[in-house]
Amino acid sequence: MNTSAPTAVRIGIPLDLIADLHDLNPWWTGAPAVPIPDTRRHLVARVRRRLDTEIAPIVAVRGPRQVGKTTIQSQIIADLLDEGVPPTSIMRVQFDQLASTAGLADPILRIANWFEHNITIDRFNALARQGHKAYLFLDEVQNLDNWSNQLKFLVDTFAVKVLVTGSSALRIERGKDSLAGRVHTVEAGTLSLTEIGELRHLNHPDPFLPDNGLGHLSHVGFWQELAEHGRRNAEFRDQAFRHFSERGGYPLTHTTQADWPLLSDQLNETVIQRVIQHDLRLGSRGRRRDASLLEELFRLACRYAGQAPSYDLLAQEAGLSLSTKVGPQKARNYLRFLADTMLLHLIPPLELRRRRLQGSPKLCLVDHGLRASWLQEQVPLVPEALEGSQELSTSAGYIAESTLGSTASAIPGLRLSHVPGRGTDPEIDFVFVVGDRRLPVEVKYQRRIDPVRDTQGIRSFVKKSANRASFGLLITRTDTLLEDDPRIVSMPLSTFMLLA
Secondary structure (H helix, E strand, O other): OOOOOOOHHHHOOOHHHHHHHHHHOHHHHOOOOOOOOOOOOHHHHHHHHHHHHOOOOEEEEEOOOOOOHHHHHHHHHHHHHHOOOOHHHEEEEEHHHOHHHOOOOOHHHHHHHHHHHHOOOOOHHHHHHOOOOEEEEEEOOOOOOOHHHHHHHHHHHOOEEEEEEEOOHHHHHHHHHHOOOOEEEEEOOOOOHHHHHHHOOOOOOOOOOOOOOOHHHHOHHHHHHHHHHHHHOHHHHHHHHHHHHHHOOOHHHOOOOOOHHHHHHHHHHHHHHHHHHHHOOEOHHHOEOOHHHHHHHHHHHHHOOOOOOOHHHHHHHHHHHHOOOOOHHHHHHHHHHHHHOOOEEEEOEOEEOOEEOOOOOEEEEOOHHHHHHHHOOOOOOOHHHHOOOHHHHHHHHHHHHHHHHHHHHOOOOOEEEEEOOEOOEOOEEEEEEEOOEEEEEEEEOOOOOOOOHHHHHHHHHHHOHHHOOOOEEEEEOOOOOOOOOOOEEEEEHHHHOOOO
16 A cells, blocks of 8 residues: 555545545455355446456446446456455445535545555556556446546546446436547346346356347347247246246345335335435436426336327326426426436337437336336236236236337347337337348237237338338247248247347
8 A cells, every 4th residue: 555645635535535435445454345246247247348358448337226236346346356456456436325525526536546646556557557457436426527527537647447337327428428439338227037047046048149239130030049049948038037027127126035015115215216306306506306296207107108108198197196287398307307317218209311200209117116116016927927817918018018128228229219100100119220220129918919910010111111121020928930921020028038
């Protein structure tokens, strides 16, 4: 440790912050860290590859609260220490829990400066010349003023590796503008089926989608192979999907044997209420947002998951529930605030010839477990639980559509849209955009599939050359073979979820 460093007062960070930093980084003094889970999300390896290959000096992991972003940091730090990286070359800062940074100008730079002069065995650039850079792990940076410009100065001046995490899609995305060429973003959604299998110690296959771009998605053979992959691994697929149906995809629901009511309360408190009461309550310039309206619009998003209700309808229903007047523009803004925290995805109407089709965004919850928690209403997705219940089947169909949209939204670089019905043109549930190609996707979550009626939308879309689509996907409840049209690949939702 650099014992000849100047005092904390001269460096410019308060003593209580120094104490907090030592508590967050016990490896500096050889003290044990907080125990971390043995099982790992696939994201850990993906993020580590980005750090090691140095695609950019900064790797940003963004995702909703409680999906394991902090655990990813802790597991990578443990690996680095096991591999012999000096403990004094690693620093983690959890900004959403450090009141001691309040009032500190440019806290990222000030803390990094203190770390360099007080903890590391040499200056950052000297360490890099010796072949081992310093690592900075910064958790929930997006709420700091001017965070991206601070990081830009940091990596432009010093040869360090930085991993940042955040639970605000918009703020992380805005930060990328000033960090062009310096940051690589990794999306962290809720658990995939293979990750649920990992947590539940099931014998599971590897994720089907390679971690090297989206080109595979534009080839019909890739999807045919995925459908066959699902059939080959049907025993695992169906078992993992049953767990997903019962508890959703948040890690905390699969790492404990607690009953659903207790887990439901925990999701409400640590995810939904945390976002509404903490992350979203204060707007720009300190203006307080209406928590009751945020809660009501999230309830409506749960109720309309998988659908595209108009802002007028949402405003009207919210106003009736709250006994107040709510305008459609305010409903739009508040729904965007919720989407910014990644509790839900707003899938826009398709853009054709640089003009967006008229219509509202489709609402896709990040996880149907949040719906079950907030509405206190569980709807199963497994086929056997839906037999003989039309009411459940209808709700399950919308939730399946929401789940597909959320799963696809977590695929890095994939653009999603939907096509509202217009005149004689049928609605298309989703359109995946890969380069200059489009892939229409229809969800038909029902007991029997009519090979003509239920594929009409896909066939109509593919037939129009302006849509630049040569085939489409039909997402079903069970394995359904459609042998009469090679332009359509069918697979259950559970198979689609084996991508990641």
